[in-house]
Amino acid sequence: MNILRILSILTGLALAADHVRANERPDWKSVARNHEFSASLLLGPSVGTGFSLLGTVAKTLGDGFIPDVEETPSIELQLGPVFGTGLVQFTIALRWDFHKDATWSFYGLGGLGGALGPAFTLYPRTGLGAFYWLLQNVALRGEFSHEMLGVGATITF
Numbered sequence: 210m211n212i213l214r215i216l217s218i219l220t221g222l223a224l225a226a227d228h229v230r231a232n233e234r235p236d237w238k239s240v241a242r243n244h245e246f247s248a249s250l251l252l253g254p255s256v257g258t259g260f261s262l263l264g265t266v267a268k269t270l271g272d273g274f275i276p277d278v279e280e281t282p283s284i285e286l287q288l289g290p291v292f293g294t295g296l297v298q299f300t301i302a303l304r305w306d307f308h309k310d311a312t313w314s315f316y317g318l319g320g321l322g323g324a325l326g327p328a329f330t331l332y333p334r335t336g337l338g339a340f341y342w343l344l345q346n347v348a349l350r351g352e353f354s355h356e357m358l359g360v361g362a363t364i365t366f
Contacts, residue, residue, distance in 0.1 A: 237278045240308045244365035245269050247283070249350055251359035259291035261298055261357055279308040285318065296326035298356070300334050314340040314348070322356060332356075 247267045255261035265287045273280040287300035302320025309315065315338070322334030336354025343349065346365040352358070 236309050237307065240279055240311050242279075242281055242306070242308055242314065242365065244346065247363055247365045249361055249363040251287075251289075251350065251352060251357070251361035253357055253359035255291050255298060255357045255359075257291070257294050257296075259294035259296065261289055261291050261359065263287045263289035263298065263300075263357070263359065263361075267304060281306045281308070285320075287322075291324065294326065296324040298322070298324050302334050302336075306340070312342055314342065316340070318354070322354075 245268065247265075247269075249263075249265040249267075251261070251263045251265065253261060265285055267283040267285040270282045270284060273282060283304045283306065285300070285302050285304045287298070287302075289298055290296070291298050300320060300322040302318045302322070304316050304318040306314050306316045318334065318336045318338070320334045321331060323329065323331040332355065334355055336352055336357075338350060338352035338354075340348040340350050340363060348363045348365075349360070350363045351360050
């Protein structure tokens with residue numbers, strides 16, 4: 210008798226979960242992030258043995274190019290000191306955000322990066338990252354790239 214009760218409870222929970230899933234929007238098509246600009250602050254270990262503090266500003270370039278996926282391309286500028294090295298790190302890159310749902314967005318970036326200091330360096334800049342949206346316009350941000358492992362926060366406006 211106890212087994213029947215357990216099975217009926219599990220069946221009820223499974224049906225309820227299916228009902229909730231059926232009413233959710235599908236991943237990658239559900240959340241439009243309608244903002245024109247974003248600003249971020251990232252910090253973490255960087256080029257050489259330094260520690261970076263980067264300020265970033267991004268301008269959205271439109272609604273994206275893939276009709277069945279909610280995505281947003283942006284042009285992003287990054288600038289900040291690399292403590293412990295005497296360098297200033299900079300980047301200009303295309304960042305392409307893919308919005309999975311109301312909580313998560315993932316991105317790739319590619320462009321040019323470099324450092325100013327005793328010597329000028331320029332290199333290709335590539336990276337991957339994620340936003341964890343706390344509010345409609347506030348997110349935590351993590352990024353793994355060619356020259357930095359950073360965490361920080363982002364606001365959109």
